[in-house]
Amino acid sequence: MTKQAINSDPFRKIWDFFSSVKLTVVLLLTLALTSIIGTLIPQNESPQAYLKAFGAFLYRFFDVLGFFDLYHSWWFQALMLLLALNVLVCSIDRLSATWRIIFPERPKFNLSRFRRLEPKEEFTKNGPAEALQKPYHAIISRKFRYCRVEKTDSGYAIFGEKGRWTRIGVYIVHLSIICMLVGGVIGSILGFEGFVNLAPGEGSQQIQLRNRNQVLKLDFTIRCDDFKVRFYPSGAPEEFRSSLSIIEGDEVVKTRDIIVNDPLRYKGISIYQASYGQLPARQQDIQLPDEFTLVFTSKTTGKIYRTKAKIGQKIEIGEGLGNFIVNEFKTSYNFRGQDLGVTFFGTLHQSDGAEVDVVLPIQFPSFDKMGPIFNKMRKDDVVISISDIKAEPAEIRYYTGLQVSSDPGVWVVYTGFILIIAGCFVTFFMSHRQICVCVDILESGKKCRIMITGSANKNKLGNEQKLKSIAQILSDESLDLG
Amino acid sequence: MSGSLILSIVTFIYGLAGFLYICAWIFRKQIFGRIATWVALVGLSGNTAGILVRWVESYQLGIGHAPFSNLYESLVFFALVIVLIYLIIERKIQNRIIGAFTIPIACLVMAYASLKPGITSAIQPLIPALKSNWLIAHVITCFIGYAAFALAFGVSAMYLMKKGRDDEPITWTKIVNPLILFVFAALFSRVLFISNWLVATLIAIPICLGFYAIVYLVRNLPAESKAKLLDRFPDTRILDELGYQLILLGFLFLSIGIITGAVWANSAWGRYWGWDPKETWSLITWFVYATLLHARLMRGWHGKRIAFLSMIGFAAVLFTYFGVNLLPGLHSYGSF
Numbered sequence: 001m002t003k004q005a006i007n008s009d010p011f012r013k014i015w016d017f018f019s020s021v022k023l024t025v026v027l028l029l030t031l032a033l034t035s036i037i038g039t040l041i042p043q044n045e046s047p048q049a050y051l052k053a054f055g056a057f058l059y060r061f062f063d064v065l066g067f068f069d070l071y072h073s074w075w076f077q078a079l080m081l082l083l084a085l086n087v088l089v090c091s092i093d094r095l096s097a098t099w100r101i102i103f104p105e106r107p108k109f110n111l112s113r114f115r116r117l118e119p120k121e122e123f124t125k126n127g128p129a130e131a132l133q134k135p136y137h138a139i140i141s142r143k144f145r146y147c148r149v150e151k152t153d154s155g156y157a158i159f160g161e162k163g164r165w166t167r168i169g170v171y172i173v174h175l176s177i178i179c180m181l182v183g184g185v186i187g188s189i190l191g192f193e194g195f196v197n198l199a200p201g202e203g204s205q206q207i208q209l210r211n212r213n214q215v216l217k218l219d220f221t222i223r224c225d226d227f228k229v230r231f232y233p234s235g236a237p238e239e240f241r242s243s244l245s246i247i248e249g250d251e252v253v254k255t256r257d258i259i260v261n262d263p264l265r266y267k268g269i270s271i272y273q274a275s276y277g278q279l280p281a282r283q284q285d286i287q288l289p290d291e292f293t294l295v296f297t298s299k300t301t302g303k304i305y306r307t308k309a310k311i312g313q314k315i316e317i318g319e320g321l322g323n324f325i326v327n328e329f330k331t332s333y334n335f336r337g338q339d340l341g342v343t344f345f346g347t348l349h350q351s352d353g354a355e356v357d358v359v360l361p362i363q364f365p366s367f368d369k370m371g372p373i374f375n376k377m378r379k380d381d382v383v384i385s386i387s388d389i390k391a392e393p394a395e396i397r398y399y400t401g402l403q404v405s406s407d408p409g410v411w412v413v414y415t416g417f418i419l420i421i422a423g424c425f426v427t428f429f430m431s432h433r434q435i436c437v438c439v440d441i442l443e444s445g446k447k448c449r450i451m452i453t454g455s456a457n458k459n460k461l462g463n464e465q466k467l468k469s470i471a472q473i474l475s476d477e478s479l480d481l482g
Numbered sequence: 483m484s485g486s487l488i489l490s491i492v493t494f495i496y497g498l499a500g501f502l503y504i505c506a507w508i509f510r511k512q513i514f515g516r517i518a519t520w521v522a523l524v525g526l527s528g529n530t531a532g533i534l535v536r537w538v539e540s541y542q543l544g545i546g547h548a549p550f551s552n553l554y555e556s557l558v559f560f561a562l563v564i565v566l567i568y569l570i571i572e573r574k575i576q577n578r579i580i581g582a583f584t585i586p587i588a589c590l591v592m593a594y595a596s597l598k599p600g601i602t603s604a605i606q607p608l609i610p611a612l613k614s615n616w617l618i619a620h621v622i623t624c625f626i627g628y629a630a631f632a633l634a635f636g637v638s639a640m641y642l643m644k645k646g647r648d649d650e651p652i653t654w655t656k657i658v659n660p661l662i663l664f665v666f667a668a669l670f671s672r673v674l675f676i677s678n679w680l681v682a683t684l685i686a687i688p689i690c691l692g693f694y695a696i697v698y699l700v701r702n703l704p705a706e707s708k709a710k711l712l713d714r715f716p717d718t719r720i721l722d723e724l725g726y727q728l729i730l731l732g733f734l735f736l737s738i739g740i741i742t743g744a745v746w747a748n749s750a751w752g753r754y755w756g757w758d759p760k761e762t763w764s765l766i767t768w769f770v771y772a773t774l775l776h777a778r779l780m781r782g783w784h785g786k787r788i789a790f791l792s793m794i795g796f797a798a799v800l801f802t803y804f805g806v807n808l809l810p811g812l813h814s815y816g817s818f
Contacts, residue, residue: 021780025773032769032798039759039806071757184755193753232545232607239610260610261750272752273610405752413754417741424737428730461723 018089027083034079038070044211069211084181091174102167107146109159114436117453119464121471129155129441129448136437139473144435155448158437166430167457172423179416186409192216193405198224199279199397203247207404218404221247222271225255227400229276240276242400268406275401281331282397286342288329289389295365296321297383306387321382322349324358333361340364344386350379360386431458435467437474450474485536485549486603488528489558490596495525496561496589503581508711515578522565522585529562529592536605545607550621554603557595559621561588563629567728571633575724577716583636594674616746624739624764628799630732631771635796637725638789643700644715645786664690666797673804722785725792726778733771740764763802770795 066073141147144160194207203223226243246254263272296305326346333343340361356378365385372380435454456463502518536549568584667689672682744754774791777783
């Protein structure tokens, strides 16, 4: 009756559920299997990209299941939470049950248990048993931290043990898992991850948050004083370096160069050198030759006229097609959302007297063929293009890509890192070992028989070898005299 | 002599050592085994020398860095650690048959590094993200872990051969075995050799058939010669324990490897964990081995089941190492 009552206690049931190792195995394997999905589907891409890759039906299906941000989906986080609870409950359950065994006031040795243990090392020695007690005690206490001698019915026994504390190693490992998960949660609640792109000389107080369409305002301004990229002969980047200043109010409070792997930290916020990119060229950076060649193609005759020209110079085209003046150039020209680069702008006086604007991007010589399509005033009788011109900026200018983030949980996570390494080492490679050396008096004290057994909670094979080597030392002839 | 030339020669030395270990096993001649150990030691020294020479060469080229920066260098170091750990085990348990199952792995790793087109043995300058002392710690710890898992795989295979089918038949493994074998054969021929899924799947079929042909032949071997081949294997109890100890070593170093990687990522990009495919796969590997440890320690799994789990774990290791390059992500330095 009472047993049933205990079993139907809901709290007890929940506790038992979370303290089972079956749950651990199931959770670990489920986490392993579901994590694979997130490595097969690229994470956090745009909905358009997913729609294109998977089609409407699969897209809806995957979206509902959270496959596009799998590791932050509610069910994956729930699995992690379950694992954390499982680890916690298991540890408390077992630790509370075994605490007394791990840390007794005085270790107990059960002689009859040791006598039954296999394998054992046995040998006999001539001489009184008492003579062996001192040297044996010395040897055992040198190898084992705790050592004591007890009288037995037929002589005495020397017990030794060490490494009792190593039994808590596994709880250290479990604690470390909790630490890492808690640190991760702290980071995701209190921390942020953002980025900002700065041209040299530019400063910003605002950063763009990653994976969220949000801007965060910092307490200080980050200014990029200078940015330099060095390349290897192969063209791969060798180093990129930003000189940054942190400005609070009007005062520069910190100045430092950062490179990849060497961030700047200020007020709990870290600024990392993450990437770089090319800035569009400035007007004054572009050196154009004074003269360039204009090419006029007559549609009616198919003839091509090439003429040298300068900005502001009026050119008669011939065939009565009118005249043309190049007015100016710009370093960029936005055509339907695309930058066409360095572009000349001119005016065409047509034979019908109308004045029309002509756009000549130097990278796209046949661009003017579309002129009559865009402008109804334009007569479709001549195509104009520009040639023999290169407009490369004197120097390529780069902006620096900075990652700005803050993670107050990182030290909790790092504590977890240290604990897991220490805990695994203790759990895997150190063991709680006991030894018992029984000395039994034979033939009324002239001889004695020595039996050595021992136990270890881990690495039993290793322990057997160690027992053998101790037996070798104890059976050494030179000890007889002592 | 250039570092990569020395390492090419080492490939053949490992091949010779592996051959001698197999001879020692099949022909039961002690002398082969003794020579094999010496040859393996020569190979190990050559391997070490090759890595050191590369290190020096990189400084002569003016792009000095530790030789752990690309796939070639990591494979060469992987082989070194496999042989080193094996020789320690050989000394400890005084049995050379394990060499017949592990030294060929080292030889294959070296051969793959030298022969696979697309893996460059040239010394390349470091890109900014790799310029960190964490690189050395990360690569060394990861590959000690991987090597321990590789050896555990070899030992598990020996365990399964020795135990054969005479003890505890497990039904689920019978059904799952051919399936897993096929999937992995297809996956790894795709990852390692072929750039086309269809061809890889087709190649997987003869691989599976070959495997089962060998299994069939071994099973139908006259009992006498079968016993002759297997009786000098270490005791199953020792194989079981040894495999487990190697997994413990591997698990510890895999954990340290993941951790050093996380700390490095935090200093380079400001986040210690980003769920990129390589990170995720190393975590999957960690989960698999963690499952193995819990199954063994808490649910008393031993022998065959652990040997199977250890082989699945090693498959996860290989996928973490090579397969991830098929997936999108950040960790592209070690790719080809």
